[in-house]
Amino acid sequence: MIAAIPSLRAFAVSLSGNADRADDLVQETLVKAWSHLSSFQAGTNLSAWLFTILRNVYYSEYRKRRREVADSDGAFAAQLAQPAAQNDHMDFLDFTAAMQKLPPDQREAIILVGASGLSYEEAAAVCSCAVGTMKSRVNRGRNRLAELLATSPAAAKIIAKAG
Amino acid sequence: MSSMTEIEKPKMTKKADKESGIRVVDNRSVAKGQPQQSEIQVQIGRQLRTVYDDVLNQPIPDRFMELLQKLDTPKK
Numbered sequence: 001m002i003a004a005i006p007s008l009r010a011f012a013v014s015l016s017g018n019a020d021r022a023d024d025l026v027q028e029t030l031v032k033a034w035s036h037l038s039s040f041q042a043g044t045n046l047s048a049w050l051f052t053i054l055r056n057v058y059y060s061e062y063r064k065r066r067r068e069v070a071d072s073d074g075a076f077a078a079q080l081a082q083p084a085a086q087n088d089h090m091d092f093l094d095f096t097a098a099m100q101k102l103p104p105d106q107r108e109a110i111i112l113v114g115a116s117g118l119s120y121e122e123a124a125a126v127c128s129c130a131v132g133t134m135k136s137r138v139n140r141g142r143n144r145l146a147e148l149l150a151t152s153p154a155a156a157k158i159i160a161k162a163g
Numbered sequence: 164m165s166s167m168t169e170i171e172k173p174k175m176t177k178k179a180d181k182e183s184g185i186r187v188v189d190n191r192s193v194a195k196g197q198p199q200q201s202e203i204q205v206q207i208g209r210q211l212r213t214v215y216d217d218v219l220n221q222p223i224p225d226r227f228m229e230l231l232q233k234l235d236t237p238k239k
Contacts, residue, residue, distance in 0.1 A: 005227050010218040014211070022218075027230060034234045095210040114208055115215035146203045
């Protein structure tokens with residue numbers, strides 16, 4: 001289970017957009033996973049199983065916190081080291097803010113498939129949805145992100161260059 | 164799993180199975196014929212992995228090692 005912690009944290013941070021909250025999510029996930037170890041099928045993907053638990057924890061909290069203001073001021077993004085090589089392409093703060101504006105089902109879809117490296121089938125299993133639904137969420141999420149980012153000055157530059 | 168929160172199953176839509184031209188598994192190959200879109204999609208894929216990998220490569224915080232140790236200790 002130790003080996004799965006880094007990817008669990010990465011998923012939690014990407015999903016919640018908040019590093020402190022992410023670690024609380026991971027903590028709760030580990031406790032829950034431990035008490036439900038018997039329901040884990042040996043030989044299957046442990047990370048995927050833990051992702052499933054983490055998103056359940058996240059969504060039960062998400063419902064409670066729905067009225068709270070999202071971290072749109074870039075406080076989270078500022079905690080992360082800004083990758084120097086990316087500066088000329090897309091504003092890092094814009095990106096993390098845009099991620100948090102996505103509907104959660106689309107956000108988790110593009111994280112699982114685009115960053116965690118899960119197959120559509122694995123991602124669909126984590127989210128207990130059909131594979132086709134997962135593909136659709138990934139595509140809608142990416143298109144929506146592109147729309148959101150197209151309004152930022154950095155992205156406008158890219159479009160001007162590409163056009 | 165009974166104590167865990169159940170998430171509502173999403174509704175299936177007919178168009179959900181329709182493949183879009185954009186490949187997402189490999190973010191380096193994107194839709195042809197949409198130069199503006201694809202450049203942004205490449206950037207999105209890159210940013211997505213940057214955030215993820217940044218956390219992935221961090222050392223595991225002590226609190227989790229301590230937690231697992233605690234969980235591993237049989238209750239008396």
